[in-house]
Amino acid sequence: MKAIQITATGKIGTIEIEKPVPESGEVLIKILYAGFCGSDLNTFAGKNPMVKLPVIPGHEIGAEIVETGKDVPTFLKKGLLCTVNPYTACGHCTSCRNGRPNACRFNETFGVQRDGAMLEYKTVPWEKVIIDEENRLSALEFALVEPLSVGFHAVARGQVSDLDTVLVIGCGMIGLGALIRSVIRGARVIAADVDDEKLAMAQNLGALYTINTRTEDVHSRLMEITSGAGPDAVIEAVGVPATYQMAINEVTFTGRVVCIGYAKTDISFETKLFVQKELDIRGSRNAMPEDFRAVMQYMKKGNFPNTLISGIYRPCQAAEAMQRWQAEPEKVFRIMIGFNDERIK
Secondary structure, three states, rough: OOOEEEEEEEEEEEEEEEOOOOOOOOEEEEEEEEEHHHHHHHOOOHHHHHOOOOOOOOOEEEEEEEEOOOOOOOOOOOEEEEEOOOOOOOOOOOOHHHOOHHHOOOOOEEOOOEEEOOOOEEEEEEEHEOOOOOOOOOHHHHHHHHHHHHHHHHHHOOOOOOOOEEEEEEEHHHHHHHHHHHHHHEEEHHHEEEEHHHHHHHHHOOHHHEOOOOOOOOHHHHHHHHOOOOOEEEEEHHHHHHHHHHHHHHOOOOEEEEEOOOOOOOOOOOOHHHHHOOOHHHHHHOHHHHHHHHHHHHHHHOOOOHHHHEEEOHHHHHHHHHHHHHHOOOHEEEEEEOOOOOOOO
16 A cells, blocks of 8 residues: 655655554554644654654544454444544653643654554554544544644643633644634634734634734734733744744733744743743643544534645645645645545646
8 A cells, every 4th residue: 555754854755565454452544634734844854853764644634444453342333434643642651640641751643753644544543533423524624633633722721711812823723723712712812923814814713813923013913902911821833932932022911821833943031021920831732632522523513614725635746745835834724645535636
């Protein structure tokens, strides 16, 4: 069967590997769509310190159950569409013992520390398979559940409520997930990005205000919107020094800052603001099962944001897809690889 593999910086292509057979407790799924994540782009660009090369990328999955091994519950039936929780958890570290397996100290994510889902068939433990009991989600929708759930989880970490004004910095897929969840919770949302097309998308998804950080005075706009107070919560979904500093500088006194983006360089902060503002600064990693369920519930209400998909490519076009994203990172929301999509010409 065909699989996509990143072998070195700037090198990606298809290889032939053996089709797996499900063992006891495993489910064989047929991959219909797999999304390229920002971590995959960083791997391709040689900027992902956590990856082990060569690697099969992909942890954003829309698939179909085709076979089950022994000791798999009967509710996981052949023909059901599904997605997969792509994280692992040891069950013994402090994160796992504290009920937060998404931040397991020894986590291995598909497509990063272990081979991912950009291949025709994959076996996974049945506990990782996530179905829609009402069978209303498409395979393409399932492939968007994981990336949106990361943004949903950040909102949970920030304890966002209907009393809050929330600034979301970065309107890529993860940031839009945070924006959507904040809107669902009733917050007043401000979206910030350098690209007007992404800001238009943010407005369509419920942001009340948008700020182009490249062309506008961010501080003045925030002071205007919040009557001089600053946002109650800031969700950083970019991962560069300027946006991290913006988050600390602009959040209100006693506010919350939630960090999702990985900065590639050291960042200097005016640390007196940590104390003077008595800030809550929280990391947000991956997602919990309840975040997956919340995204699916959102989608089942007819809210599938199909404009988040910037293109669907065949496996043999993986290099073309990556090169497009690398050339115009600000213009891409999500790129899908379709392993069985007749719409791809």
